[in-house]
Amino acid sequence: MGHFGIVGILVILMTVLTYFGLDAAGLAKQMHPVAASAQAASIDQLWHWEMMVISFLFSLIVVPMVYSLAVFRQKKGELKDGEHIEGNTQLEITWTVIPLFTVIAFAYFGAYSLGEVRRVDPDAFVVNVQARQFSWTFEYPEYGVVSTELHLPVGRQVVLKMESADVIHSFWVPEFRVKQDVVPGRVTEYRITPTKEGSYKVRCAELCGVSHAYMENKVIVDSQAQYEAWVAEQVKLAAEAQTPEGQGKLLATKNACVGCHSADGTAMTGPTWFNLYGSQVSLADGSTVTADEAFLTESIRDPNASIVATFASPSVMPPYPQLTDEEIANIIAYIKTLK
Amino acid sequence: MKNMNPFWRGMLALLVFSLAGYGVGLGLDVLVDGKVNFSGPVPGVFALFFGFTAFFLGVFGYRGITRGLVWQVVGTLIGGLFVALIRLVMGLPAFGDFFFTEPSWVFGGLTGVLSFIVGVGVVDDWIKWARGLDTPEHHEEHYSDWRKYFGVSVDHKVIGVQYTVTALLLIAVGGLFALIFRTELAASKLQFLTDQTQLFGQNGPQLFNTLMSLHGMIMIVSILLGISGIINYVVPLLLGAQDMAFPRLNAFSYWIAVPAAVLLLSSLFLGGFDTGWTGYPPLSARAPVGMQMFFLGVFVAGWSSVLSALNVLVTVVRMRSVGMTAMKMPIFVWASVATSLIALTATQFIGLSFQLVMFQRLFGMGFFDAAKGGNPILFQHLFWFYSHPAVYVFVLPGLGVISELLPVFVRKPLFGYRWVAMSSLGIALVGFLVWAHHMFTSGMNEYLRVPFMYSTLLVAVPTGVKFFSWVATIWKGRISTPTPMLFALGAIVVFLLGGLTGPPNATVSTDLHLHDTYFIVGHFHDTIFGGFVFPFFAALYYWFPKATGRRMNETLGKIHFWLMTPSFLFLTLGMMYVGLIGMRRRIVDYDPALLIDGWHLALTVSAFLIAISVLVFFYNFFYSIKNGEKAEGNLWHSRSPEWQVPSPMPVHNYDRPFEVVGEPYDYGLNDAGYVKFIESAGGKHG
Structure with a gap:
């Protein structure tokens, strides 16, 4: 041969x-x-x-x-030329x-x-997605529900209409295999049909700043029955949320405050809200203040005004000029309930 | 002090003046801020500038690069103060978080670069011409030993070495940055780059982003300098020319890259930036002042690339020896032409895109600001219109080195010379038509995705021609494998892996998963190592004797190869694997639930093994300059003209012109040479 x-x-x-x-x-x-x-x-x-x-x-x-x-190797000390083949x-x-x-x-x-x-299913339902540094929120327009977890029923196509409040993000659930950037100033679309129940994560795939690595939210694919139960519970919670505290909780979710501030004392990117109201807060410059209405309002309006000790300086939190005074008061009312 | 070894004198000066610079910076900071901050950015900047400059002062005295750096420091301060003064008059704050305000730093950075150029003396002749004075054709060097490399020279060989050594230094800096953030990635959670870490005014994750971004751009600049180094040294020799077509422009192209590198590094101290080397707005419109230094550094480095490409093209067109028709040029010359065509015509776009963001930040022009009617995606089009062809700028010279070296070590003609030559031009051409494949998930118009998939996959055709031609060249050759050949062969395998992992990124639907993951990181490190790093090392081992008259140690060379290659293959294949699982690009931390901690630890270990192998190379390189085995003849038994004269290459290259009388790679035909020296009355040796 x-x-x-x-x-x-x-x-x-x-x-x-x-x-x-x-x-x-x-x-x-x-x-x-x-x-x-x-x-x-x-x-x-x-x-x-x-x-x-x-x-x-x-x-x-x-x-x-x-x-x-291996085969056409020059032997040690040998210097022979190969065959003269110029090309073919x-x-x-x-x-x-x-x-x-x-x-x-x-x-x-x-x-x-x-x-x-990209095949379109005419029965697809819509979820609005809001991306911001450094978390995701999901709004179900059919039910008036806002959540930080994306719940999807198995086997039904969903269209995510995605908007960004600040920089470019990218919606990626590795198990879904599809990725789509979220760009300020436009709505981008992400179409997916979940086929396997389970708990996954959406992981921001476009570098979006200092806490980009942690911009991950839960994505849960439920059976139809589980999904309906979850929606019913969320609708009930939304109805209860007519009080200032309830409105505040809704706003905290919608504006992604809860992406960085925990309600139960868990350490996250920002200071926890648990037992925050009325407590003594040590600041990075060595001083101490009482967390009252004035302090919390100022911290929401201008996160850099005072930096809590041991947290990132300058603050990674964006300012929230779009919140009205009433909305901020509602958020503070919600913080007061976290004891 | 006078009798000290200049190198140690430089190191001593570095130490003393860095401390002095740190003190001055600290003092200024206290004056402006009113409080002492030891880990603040200002002392760092001053320590960097002072120490760096003082090293060259100790080595070289107050001339050449030392004078350039001193002028750059002074020019930056003058420019910065000028803007501060204007701001003061206008009633704006004159000083900011980083001593100067952002407009001061940008203007100061620019005046600093111009001052460097004047200070280093690279425009002296042009100034004299403008004043109607004559200048000699060849300048006497102030030093004839190794220190001549620290001043302006118009000899293409000196400039080639300057480029190459600068590239190696930048590879060391960029590699060091990679090791730092690779170490942080060895396990999930934050280990030493934590939220509490404070260095140069940045916390741990921000510093990670800065180092990761600078790793990218410093390596890119080092690659651009590296290819210029090889091209500058080799192309005039292959053509039989005495120098490049425009020797002074050539020196200018090199020296403009030095202040650019200083600007890039200064961004580390000015708050850093967190965008990656791509600098996408709106994130880059919000990043700290370091972002502007990065933009400005790249902008200035681009001039180097454009001007040297122009020089190469004119040299090849105008300065070939008698009889060297297009199809008889050494194949590396073809690769240099293809790469220069891209660099000359595309580099403007990255400069432009970065300049637009600079103006958006400085003057509030909303080019990419959606709130002002701008379009963030437009930036990506402009950016990738250069930055995709740029990867072909990086790899085409490397592929040229492979094609140039293979025939020498297999003792057989290059298979299908014309096809290999034309495939370089083919890659250069198609490379211009594929940029939007970086944007399949970006939200650009959907109908653009399919045509860009077709054009991208087309790149595989000319690239395939190269691979098949290489294999056919090796087939039935009489193969020997000294270190340069090992690196050429390693380059083929590594570049093959880079090439084969390309199509899954090119077909849109699979890319929807792979985009922005470690799969991409593994893929492009394969293409860049296979297309540039391995061939660069091959070229250094191969042409080192030509420059020094000595060869590098073979045993150390083989250790370098056999340590680096398996570590590197493991590193990139491992990156691709964790990328598929869910590891995103450019993250300081990853979810432990992905269960990839073990992989990351192994990847970090292999990165360190690569670093060790490169250290072996550095030792070999600098040790062999003086102590290597003498190699003054035709060490590799090459037919190429530069090996027909003794090494090291004489100052003015060939003392007699040559004419081309045969084919460049006719190994296996005993009677026919490639070039014949033209005897003249004063000819010395035959």
Whole structure:
């Protein structure tokens, strides 16, 4: 058997080995992590074809290289020239034209796959998404519900209409496989059909500032019954929220205050609200103040006015000029209840 | 002091003056702020400027780079104070958080750069010409030893070495930054870059963002300087030219990059910035003053790139030897032409996009501010119109080095020379049509995604031609594997991995998952290491004897290769794996629930192994300059013209011109040479 024959067999062998190696790592037939959306299926299908072609091309280049290194090696102290082969036009045309058609085919499959991912279900329901440094809020316009967790029923397409209050963010749930930037000044759309119940996380994928790493909120895919129960509970909570405290809690969620300030004493990016009202607060400049209405109002209007000791300076919290005096009073009323 | 070794004299000056600078900065800070802040940014800036300058003063005396740096410091202060004065007159605050206000720093940064250029002396001849004075064709160097590299020289070989050594220094700085943030990533939660950490006015996560962003841009500048280094040194020699077409412009191109690097580094001390090297607004419109220093540094470094590309193109067109037709040029020259075409025509766009954000910040022009009718996505189009072709600027010279070296070490002609040459131009051309594949998830018009997928996948065709031609070149050659060849072969494998992991990012639907994850980070480190870093090392090992007359140690070279290659492959493949699982780019911390702590620890270890291998290289490089084994002849038995004369290369290159009488890579034909020296009456040796 000539060199070509041996290398041909080795290339096939290596292709098979590479493919099964990838498969053993769980990477050939699908991407990681576990797929949880209908859109993931067509994405994983394209990935599978790509992995097959990659296994082949990797072997096609590496095997003849390594074979040559082993077989056509210059012996020690030897200085002989190789065969005088300048090129071969037919061969060059072959390895220009075949890859050309391969990539066109892949572009076609890619476009087809994108079409599947973007396929519109007329029954899709809408959730409005608000992104801001450094958390997400979700508004269900049908029910008037606002939440920091995104709850979705399994098997039904949802359209997220996403807006950003400050910089560019990107909505990514790895299990859904799809990612979409959220850009100030426009509404971007994210369409997904969850297929697997479970608890996931939306992770901001576009660098958005100092706490970007922590811009993660829960995404929960429920059965239809669980989802309806959750919605009913949220509607009830919203109805109860007609008091100033209730309004305050709603505002704290809607404006993503709760993304950084916990209600139960948990340490987060900002100081906790638990037992905050009326307490003595040590500031970064060494002084102490009482957390009363005036102090809390000032801290919401201008987060840099006083920095609480051990917290980031300058403050990572944006100012909230859009809140009215009444709204701030409601938020403070809510803070007062956290004892 | 006089009899001290100049290097140690420099180090002593560095120590003394950094402390002095720190003290001055502290004093100024107290004057303006009224309180002592030891970890504040101002003392850091002054320590950096003073120490850096003093090192060169100790080594070199008050001339060349020392004078440039002193002038840059003074120029920055004068410019800054000028704006402070105007602000004072206008009733605005004259000083800010970082001593100067932002407009002061920007204007001061610019005047500092111009002062450097005048101070270093690189425009002396032009000023004399403007005054009607004559200047000699060749300048006498003040020093003839290694210290000549610290002053202005118009010799392309000196400039080539200046570029290369500066690139190596920046690689060390950028690599150090990577090690710092890679160490923080070794485990989830924050270990040493915590919220309580305070350095240069930044807390831990902010410092992480600054270091990560600077790692990107410093490496990019170092790559641009590295390719200029190799091109400057090698291309005139391959062409048989005495120098570049415009030697003074060549010196200017190098020296403008030095103050640019200083500006980039100064951003670390001025509050840093948290946008990554891409500097997307609106985030970059809100970042601290460091952002502006970064923009300005890149803007100025761009001049270097544009002007040196112009110089290369004119040199290749005008200064080839007799008989060197386009299809008889060494293949590396073709790669240099392709890369220069891109650099000359695309660099303006990154300068422009950054300048627009600078103006948005300084003058409130709302180019990218949605609230003022601007468009944040427009920035991304402008930015990537350069920054995608830029990756081909980085890799084309490297691929040229691979094509140039393979025939020498397999003793066989380059397979399909014309196809390899044209594929470089093909990549350069198609590279201009693919930029929006960085924006598949950006929210740009949806119908743009599919055409950009087609154009992006087309890049695979000319790149494939290169791979197939390389394999065919190696096939049935008589292969030997000294260190330069090892790095060329390593480059092929690493670049192959980078190339093969490209299409999943190019097809839109898979990219929706992969975009902005560590998969991308692994992918592009493969392309840049395979396309630039490995070939750069190959070129250094290969042409080192030409520059010094000595060769680098083979054993250390092989240790470098065998330590770096497996560590690097593990690092990038591991990055791709954690990226698929859910590891996002540019995050200081990751969710422990992803269960990738173990992976990250292993990735950090492999990053340190790469750093150790590079240290071995640095030792080898600097040790061998004086103590390497002598190699004055045609060490690699190459047919290339520069190896037909003794090493180190004589000051004015070839003492006799040559003409091209054969093909560049006709190994295997004993009778035909590539070049023949033209005998003249005064010819010395034959």
